[in-house]
Amino acid sequence: SQELEQSPQSLIVQEGKNLTINCTSSKTLYGLYWYKQKYGEGLIFLMMLQKGGEEKSHEKITAKLDEKKQQSSLHITASQPSHAGIYLCGADVSNFGNEKLTFGTGTRLTIIP
Amino acid sequence: SAVISQKPSRDICQRGTSLTIQCQVDSQVTMMFWYRQQPGQSLTLIATANQGSEATYESGFVIDKFPISRPNLTFSTLTVSNMSPEDSSIYLCSVRRPYNEQFFGPGTRLTVL
Numbered sequence: 427s428q429e430l431e432q433s434p435q436s437l438i439v440q441e442g443k444n445l446t447i448n449c450t451s452s453k454t455l456y457g458l459y460w461y462k463q464k465y466g467e468g469l470i471f472l473m474m475l476q477k478g479g480e481e482k483s484h485e486k487i488t489a490k491l492d493e494k495k496q497q498s499s500l501h502i503t504a505s506q507p508s509h510a511g512i513y514l515c516g517a518d519v520s521n522f523g524n525e526k527l528t529f530g531t532g533t534r535l536t537i538i539p
Numbered sequence: 540s541a542v543i544s545q546k547p548s549r550d551i552c553q554r555g556t557s558l559t560i561q562c563q564v565d566s567q568v569t570m571m572f573w574y575r576q577q578p579g580q581s582l583t584l585i586a587t588a589n590q591g592s593e594a595t596y597e598s599g600f601v602i603d604k605f606p607i608s609r610p611n612l613t614f615s616t617l618t619v620s621n622m623s624p625e626d627s628s629i630y631l632c633s634v635r636r637p638y639n640e641q642f643f644g645p646g647t648r649l650t651v652l
Binding site for chain 2: 459461466467468469470471474514516526527529530531532
């Protein structure tokens with residue numbers, strides 16, 4: 427079965443610093459999704475990547491999918507307290523675009539003053 | 540995007556009882572899923588809710604424990620039957636259109652005493 431590894435599992439970053447979260451798969455990713463979750467709440471969709479080498483940005487968050495489509499990174503620039511939460515990557519492991527996503531283990535991000 | 544609402548948002552239940560969670564989407568969607576997120580864990584797919592037919596359950600989940608209904612393309616229910624403390628989780632409804640993003644509801648936080 428598809429396995430997604432996220433690293434690090436948790437991250438404590440000083441406000442204003444940059445950070446990167448990685449999501450690695452043993453198989454080709456036909457779609458890679460990043461979500462943010464506040465404690466005890468639902469998932470907020472951040473970005474979807476489908477093409478090798480694709481990069482998308484929204485405000486201070488940038489996500490990339492590598493050329494081989496087996497790894498994605500999420501980069502936050504000049505972190506703020508509002509960025510705190512759990513970041514989850516989800517993968518589309520088929521090329522049909524109509525199946526369930528498999529999720530990574532999550533990265534808990536804490537922002538300290 | 541899709542706007543998804545879930546009821547109830549949270550509940551505290553007694554062991555041996557059942558709880559039905561409702562999921563309402565603001566537009567018709569072909570794919571609807573139910574996930575479970577146990578404390579400190581990532582998301583686990585329970586089943587795909589199929590409109591007009593029986594749900595498709597993932598390994599480890601059975602219809603008797605988690606009966607699902609989907610009478611139309613905008614609504615679904617998940618029942619957690621004969622609950623035990625191990626069923627304490629966040630239950631998330633999710634929808635997806637083919638080759639598009641997958642969105643999540645706000646979740647239902649269930650505590651079983």
